[in-house]
Amino acid sequence: MATVHKINEDLVKERQKCTFNVQELTYLLDGGEEVTKERREFENILRNVKELQDEVPEVYLSHKERYENAVRKTCILQNVRNDFEKKREVLSPRNIFRAGYAVIKDVSPFFLHNGMFVPTIIGQGTPEQQAEWLPKAKAMAIIGTYAQTELGHGTFIRGLETTATYDAKTEEFILNSPKVTSYKWWPGGLGTTVNHCITVAQLYINGKKYGIHPFIVQIRDLETHKPLPGIKVGEIGPKMGFATANNGFLGFQNFRIPRKNMLMKNAQVLKDGTFVKGMNEKLTYGTMVMVRVNIVSDSAFHTAMAATIAVRYAAVRHQSQLKAKEPEVQIIDYLTQQHKLFIAIATSHAFSNTYTWLYQAYLKVVEDLGKQKQDHLPELHALSCCLKATSSRDAGVIVEQCRLACGGHGYMASSNLPIIYGYTTAAITYEGEHTVLLLQTARYLMKAWMSALEGKVLAPSVAYLVDWLKSDKQRWQNTPEVIVKGFQHVAAGKIKDAFDAIQKHVKAGKDYEDAWNLASVQLIKASEAHSRAILCDGYLRETVRTSSSVSPSLAKVLNHLVQLYIVYWTLETAGDLLVYSNIGKDDIAVLKEKYEELLALIRPNAVGLVDAFDISDEILQSTLGSYDGRVYERLMEEAMKSPLNKEPVNQSFHKYLKPFIKKAKL
Ligand SMILES: CC(C)(COP(=O)(O)OP(=O)(O)OC[C@H]1O[C@@H](n2cnc3c(N)ncnc32)[C@H](O)[C@@H]1OP(=O)(O)O)[C@@H](O)C(=O)NCCC(=O)NCCSC(=O)CCCCCCCCCCCCCCC(=O)O
Numbered sequence: 183m184a185t186v187h188k189i190n191e192d193l194v195k196e197r198q199k200c201t202f203n204v205q206e207l208t209y210l211l212d213g214g215e216e217v218t219k220e221r222r223e224f225e226n227i228l229r230n231v232k233e234l235q236d237e238v239p240e241v242y243l244s245h246k247e248r249y250e251n252a253v254r255k256t257c258i259l260q261n262v263r264n265d266f267e268k269k270r271e272v273l274s275p276r277n278i279f280r281a282g283y284a285v286i287k288d289v290s291p292f293f294l295h296n297g298m299f300v301p302t303i304i305g306q307g308t309p310e311q312q313a314e315w316l317p318k319a320k321a322m323a324i325i326g327t328y329a330q331t332e333l334g335h336g337t338f339i340r341g342l343e344t345t346a347t348y349d350a351k352t353e354e355f356i357l358n359s360p361k362v363t364s365y366k367w368w369p370g371g372l373g374t375t376v377n378h379c380i381t382v383a384q385l386y387i388n389g390k391k392y393g394i395h396p397f398i399v400q401i402r403d404l405e406t407h408k409p410l411p412g413i414k415v416g417e418i419g420p421k422m423g424f425a426t427a428n429n430g431f432l433g434f435q436n437f438r439i440p441r442k443n444m445l446m447k448n449a450q451v452l453k454d455g456t457f458v459k460g461m462n463e464k465l466t467y468g469t470m471v472m473v474r475v476n477i478v479s480d481s482a483f484h485t486a487m488a489a490t491i492a493v494r495y496a497a498v499r500h501q502s503q504l505k506a507k508e509p510e511v512q513i514i515d516y517l518t519q520q521h522k523l524f525i526a527i528a529t530s531h532a533f534s535n536t537y538t539w540l541y542q543a544y545l546k547v548v549e550d551l552g553k554q555k556q557d558h559l560p561e562l563h564a565l566s567c568c569l570k571a572t573s574s575r576d577a578g579v580i581v582e583q584c585r586l587a588c589g590g591h592g593y594m595a596s597s598n599l600p601i602i603y604g605y606t607t608a609a610i611t612y613e614g615e616h617t618v619l620l621l622q623t624a625r626y627l628m629k630a631w632m633s634a635l636e637g638k639v640l641a642p643s644v645a646y647l648v649d650w651l652k653s654d655k656q657r658w659q660n661t662p663e664v665i666v667k668g669f670q671h672v673a674a675g676k677i678k679d680a681f682d683a684i685q686k687h688v689k690a691g692k693d694y695e696d697a698w699n700l701a702s703v704q705l706i707k708a709s710e711a712h713s714r715a716i717l718c719d720g721y722l723r724e725t726v727r728t729s730s731s732v733s734p735s736l737a738k739v740l741n742h743l744v745q746l747y748i749v750y751w752t753l754e755t756a757g758d759l760l761v762y763s764n765i766g767k768d769d770i771a772v773l774k775e776k777y778e779e780l781l782a783l784i785r786p787n788a789v790g791l792v793d794a795f796d797i798s799d800e801i802l803q804s805t806l807g808s809y810d811g812r813v814y815e816r817l818m819e820e821a822m823k824s825p826l827n828k829e830p831v832n833q834s835f836h837k838y839l840k841p842f843i844k845k846a847k848l
């Protein structure tokens with residue numbers, strides 16, 4: 183039986199101070215009591231699977247051993263999950279998915295199977311193709327990934343070089359990678375795990391190019407797992423993080439696949455080679471929109487993980503004296519520490535709330551597309567791009583801030599903060615590089631601005647441009663609602679400035695594309711300001727909405743958090759607000775005080791707030807952040823697992839050090 187340890191006294195006291203019901207907040211964050219219960223039930227099942235316990239911490243394994251262990255555990259995890267899901271209609275797959283963090287210490291080599299391979303078959307396949315591939319894929323009789331990026335191109339996907347040339351005689355496509363830069367590079371699981379992939383390739387029919395399309399390709403023999411003839415595949419090697427994601431490369435040499443393997447929900451190639459255009463060629467990019475929406479939720483979770491670790495640690499850790507002769511204080515009582523950490527809690531809430539409405543907007547667009555309606559697609563694309571970009575970037579900054587807030591111990595692998603940083607920082611690049619996605623949103627914002635000038639009705643997320651043009655700037659008040667308007671004014675002002683900058687360059691004789699490039703720093707700033715306005719507005723509205731359905735004590739805490747988020751960003755962007763809104767210096771001085779008041783109000787609830795994220799110790803995997811707060815004992819226990827501590831004298835002493843020291847003595 184596992185030993186039950188006493189909970190650290192500071193944490194006990196912190197939990198007694200909490201003014202709201204932690205369980206109530208957990209239910210709210212999960213999406214309901216039933217969802218929480220289901221998630222906990224699944225986590226409990228996993229906790230009791232003996233084969234999933236690591237004998238040696240993964241960090242001490244070689245690259246190869248680590249991968250093999252990850253595959254072993256992912257297979258067990260998937261079986262447990264399949265059994266669990268067979269017995270019920272799962273309420274929240276994303277909540278079930280999060281339990282996987284307790285098993286795979288880094289990123290699963292199957293990550294892309296559920297994350298992109300299956301969704302692409304659903305989103306891009308015809309009903310017949312879905313009937314053929316989905317049952318096998320869902321049962322994992324075939325395992326796949328999403329192979330789009332190449333050595334030469336990741337962002338500019340119209341420039342991909344893999345070719346799929348249609349041969350009407352045999353009704354096949356012939357896949358080729360003409361140059362080294364045409365090799366697929368990056369797909370997760372591609373290295374040595376998957377036997378299938380979605381390959382995105384340039385379609386050629388009778389020498390004519392028809393743009394990029396997705397194809398299902400079997401790349402390995404299902405029995406022997408050997409690459410099929412004409413396939414060159416392997417792993418790309420170690421990276422900054424993602425140690426077990428098994429990212430791979432892939433090249434094709436005259437590799438033939440049947441015509442039916444082109445996913446044809448949008449565009450089709452008929453038997454005779456006739457190309458039938460789809461409703462909108464950008465629907466081929468649909469899986470990326472879905473993943474970008476999901477990244478907002480991932481960012482919320484990774485921020486919650488880091489906040490949980492750093493807040494619990496800050497409650498347990500005592501360092502320095504505030505006043506002479508008094509005991510050393512809990513570091514959480516330093517205001518600067520609260521400044522680093524409470525924004526982490528609020529940010530996670532901001533992203534969860536944003537994901538809630540963004541996911542609904544995504545579902546609505548999918549439903550509309552089923553009815554051949556695509557009116558809301560451009561707005562969704564613009565929102566998913568800037569919110570993916572901002573949430574992943576903010577999460578990266580916050581996780582690093584939490585690591586720094588843990589001082590030296592935050593640098594230990596056993597704190598788990600380095601691995602969490604590995605996930606968050608990768609998300610800034612993958613699924614659309616940060617700047618590139620901000621520029622996609624900027625493209626939409628420039629059109630929206632033009633429409634606003636023409637007096638047209640705008641989509642809801644940019645309707646503030648019309649208000650801004652019509653009205654005088656509102657008299658400033660330090661209320662959340664007026665501050666949100668202030669963020670919209672900043673966004674509108676920056677959008678106008680970027681637009682004017684482009685016009686100025688065009689008037690000076692530049693091509694529109696060059697003018698765009700010359701204005702692009704202003705364009706990304708406009709896009710960032712738009713994201714911040716959307717985040718603050720959505721978070722405030724969702725909080726107001728939920729506050730009426732929760733207990734008054736919880737509503738109060740949620741209100742403190744949303745205010746903290748809004749005031750924090752007001753102070754961070756005060757310069758912009760001074761330029762573009764009616765805020766005055768005195769208002770800023772008042773808000774500085776307000777911010778300090780909010781830190782004090784949140785202080786007694788800090789531990790309760792991170793407890794409410796309900797991230798189990800197995801998922802958190804952190805010596806610094808466990809529920810019981812046995813920080814120092816755990817650090818020592820983990821250190822003792824180092825293979826270097828298993829023998830009193832390491833052989834290198836006899837081999838190298840002893841002769842070296844002897845020589846030095848002579
Ligand atoms: C958009 C691009 C940058 C540029 O594309 P183009 O050059 O073709 O376009 P233009 O700039 O010319 O614009 C044309 C036009 O199109 C519009 N547009 C563009 N994109 C879209 C879109 N997606 N939808 C709708 N419309 C779109 C654009 O607005 C323009 O419109 P106008 O002309 O009207 O202005 C493009 O090239 C691009 O997107 N580049 C980025 C490439 C990218 O994102 N690659 C991703 C590769 S895959 C990857 O990185 C994977 C990473 C790993 C992810 C892991 C996720 C796993 C998740 C795990 C969770 C698992 C959960 C599972 C749960 C469970 O287990 O159950």
Ligand SMILES: Cc1cc2nc3c(=O)[nH]c(=O)nc-3n(C[C@H](O)[C@H](O)[C@H](O)COP(=O)(O)OP(=O)(O)OC[C@H]3O[C@@H](n4cnc5c(N)ncnc54)[C@H](O)[C@@H]3O)c2cc1C
Nearest residue numbers: 328329330331335336337368369370608612613614615617
């Ligand atoms: C951990 C990880 C996992 C991944 N998994 C997958 C996967 O499973 N499948 C897959 O297909 N891909 C995957 N990728 C690839 C990923 O999608 C690409 O790396 C990403 O889209 C960025 O493209 P790039 O590498 O070509 O960057 P580049 O576009 O070369 O970016 C380099 C720099 O150029 C700038 N830049 C490029 N174009 C423009 C522009 N138009 N305007 C202004 N600046 C520009 C960028 O801002 C950036 O600063 C993964 C990547 C990582 C890091």
